[in-house]
Amino acid sequence: MPHLPPNVVVSAHRQRGVTLIELMIGLLIMVLLLLAALPFGARWVDGNRQMHARSLLWEGVSQARAVALRNPAAQRIGSPAARLQLRAGQLEVLVPGDTTPLWSTALRSDVRLKLSDGNGFADAAAMADSPSPGFDCVNFDPAGIRLPGAEGCSDTDPALDRVAVGVSTQDLLYVDLL
Template identity: 30%
Template sequence: MRRRQRGLSSIELMMGVAIMAILLAGGLPSFQAWIQGMRLRATAESVISGLQIARAEALKRNARVRLTLGDSDGNPVWRVGCVNVSPDCPAQIQSRPLEGGGGVRLGADATPVSSPPPASAFVVALRAGAGLPGDVTFDGFGRMPASAAGVDIARIDIMSAVSGAARRLVIAVGGGQFRLCDPALSAASSAQGC
């Protein structure tokens, strides 16, 4: 009596591998876009974290504290320090590169953004490195001083250095408040929209 063999033949196994390869190749562009979107989001959240730290330090020290963002190439990095250095208020309180990994660049603009911004306010992307390094200053009340208007950063674009067609995020800064939004979405139809 002959035993029946169990398992897969080499042809069946090769067909399975070929089907898996086709499915993975079809999903790869979506996966890469998702990864890039996550990097942009992580960088945006890191910028917001720096803004929150600078504002909290200004309130805690009852002094002007400045967040300096990026470098002239648009590389993501931030530093928090006091404007008027004293023993109680050092020039550098905290510094760190932004999270999110490679392939992310920043652009900034000091033109004040009205609240609420018009629908066309964020249609055109800023150039990577534009307006950087730049500052956002908070006074002892946690607000942006009026003397900083037009000088300090009012808008930060977080964009992909790899693909110009990739998602872009915007942080609008004003009056001690900041808001992260997606310019691809309408503010009228989505809470995440600009």
């Protein structure tokens, strides 16, 4: 064993693991990083909810048009052959005179749907402040053409040919009614 100077003290114990202070500092850093990431995570969740709602509305419009095109009981062009309606949080495709939906899906309660023209809304606040009617239903004739102003729908203006889909303060997404 080599000789050490007399002022050097050799410890027989080696430090193993981490101290409680080091553990607490590490946990504190992880918590701070998590807290900083929470707003981004919430926006991501809202964005996914909005994309899902837009996809469901898009599918509903497609289903209603398909039902209208193949509805043999439809009277004539210009009369409703199928309807897509929003009732109690459910999107439903119905044939006139029938109360049983041919297609149905649930929408989340935080999803807002509003009729819009081709220009859309500037942002979610403009959508909320707009006098434009909310989406409740849309009718299609046997040729799959939208019938604005059909009975029971607030869809009366032919210029309002899109539905804005909003969740929280996300940028709006749109579905064309065709």
